[in-house]
Amino acid sequence: MKSKYLFPAWCSLFGYLLTIPGFVLGYLNVMKNFEISGFGFKMREKDGFFQKGFENFTNELCVFLVVIGLILIAFSKSKNEDELNAKLRLNALYWAIMIYYGFYFIWVFLTVIIGEIPFFSGHMGELNLFTPLLIFIFRFYYLKHIKNESYLISEPKFLPHQPFKRIGIIMSLTCLIGLIVGLAIDLQSDVKDSALAIIYAGLIIGLLLWAFSKNKIEDEMVMQHRLESLQMAVYLNYGLILIGTLLLYSLSYLYFLLYAEFSLLLYFVLRMEYVNYKNVRLLNRIEGGISYEE
Known part of the structure; x- marks a missing residue:
C-alpha cells in the first residue's frame, strides 16, 4: 500500500x-x-x-x-x-472521521439537553470546516513520532460486513430520500423541523455504518482503495466547500454547511462502490476469458 x-x-x-x-x-x-x-x-x-x-x-x-x-x-x-506513511495516513483519516463525528453527536446531544452552548452554537458551522483536518494532522504526526520506523501498526477496526453494511446502505438511501422530500414540502411546523433533524442524524449514522463496514473481501488492495477514496473525498469535499464559501451567503450558506456535514462520507462511499464495481467487472472478464480459453 x-x-x-x-x-x-x-x-x-x-x-x-x-x-x-x-x-x-x-x-x-x-x-x-x-x-x-x-x-x-x-x-x-x-x-x-x-x-x-x-x-x-x-x-x-x-x-x-x-x-x-x-x-x-x-x-x-x-x-x-513509503508503505508505513500510507498506513499511518489511512489510520489517521479514519480516526479523524470517527473523532469528528463523535464530537459532533456529543454537541448535538448537549444542545438538545441543555440548550445552546455559548460560542459553539453560533460558530459550529465554521469550526466543522477544519476540525477533521486538524484531527487528522495531529493523529498522523503523533503516529509518525511514536511508530518511527516500526511497520507494526494496527489497521482501522471495521464493523462486520453483514448486517452493518446493508443497514447502512438502507438507512442512507431512505434518509436521503426522506430529507429531499421533507425539504420539498412547503410546510412550516415544529413537527417537520423535528422530523428533518431526526432524518438528518439518521443519514449521517447510515453513512458511517456504510463507510466503516467491511467489504466481503478485505485485503491489501481494498485498504489501498480506502486510502485513495478517502483522500479523493477530502479533496472534492473541501474544493466544493471553498466554492460554496465564495458563492453562497447568509441562509444559503448555512444550508450548504449542513450538506457539508455528511458530504465527505457520501463521496467516500460512492467512490468505494464505484471502484468495487469496476473491480468485479474486471474480475468477471478475466474469469470469462480463462473459461473461454479452456
Whole structure:
C-alpha cells in the first residue's frame, strides 16, 4: 500500500504560512469583530434581515487560508514516503472521521439537553470546516513520532460486513430520500423541523455504518482503495466547500454547511462502490476469458 495524490513536500511549509495567519485573522474576526476595511463589495441597496447590503469577505478569506493551508500540511509528501506513511495516513483519516463525528453527536446531544452552548452554537458551522483536518494532522504526526520506523501498526477496526453494511446502505438511501422530500414540502411546523433533524442524524449514522463496514473481501488492495477514496473525498469535499464559501451567503450558506456535514462520507462511499464495481467487472472478464480459453 502506498499514498497517492499527494502534494510536493515543500507545500507543507507553504501550508503553515497560510494556516497560521488564517487562524489569527479568524480569531480577530470572530472574537474582536475585525474586518479588513473595504475588502468586499456592495451587493444590495440596503441591509436585509439576514443579508447585509455590503458583504465583507474577511471571514471568507479566513476560511480559504485555513482550509487550503491545512490540506497542504495534511497531504504533502514526507521526506520518505513509503508503505508505513500510507498506513499511518489511512489510520489517521479514519480516526479523524470517527473523532469528528463523535464530537459532533456529543454537541448535538448537549444542545438538545441543555440548550445552546455559548460560542459553539453560533460558530459550529465554521469550526466543522477544519476540525477533521486538524484531527487528522495531529493523529498522523503523533503516529509518525511514536511508530518511527516500526511497520507494526494496527489497521482501522471495521464493523462486520453483514448486517452493518446493508443497514447502512438502507438507512442512507431512505434518509436521503426522506430529507429531499421533507425539504420539498412547503410546510412550516415544529413537527417537520423535528422530523428533518431526526432524518438528518439518521443519514449521517447510515453513512458511517456504510463507510466503516467491511467489504466481503478485505485485503491489501481494498485498504489501498480506502486510502485513495478517502483522500479523493477530502479533496472534492473541501474544493466544493471553498466554492460554496465564495458563492453562497447568509441562509444559503448555512444550508450548504449542513450538506457539508455528511458530504465527505457520501463521496467516500460512492467512490468505494464505484471502484468495487469496476473491480468485479474486471474480475468477471478475466474469469470469462480463462473459461473461454479452456
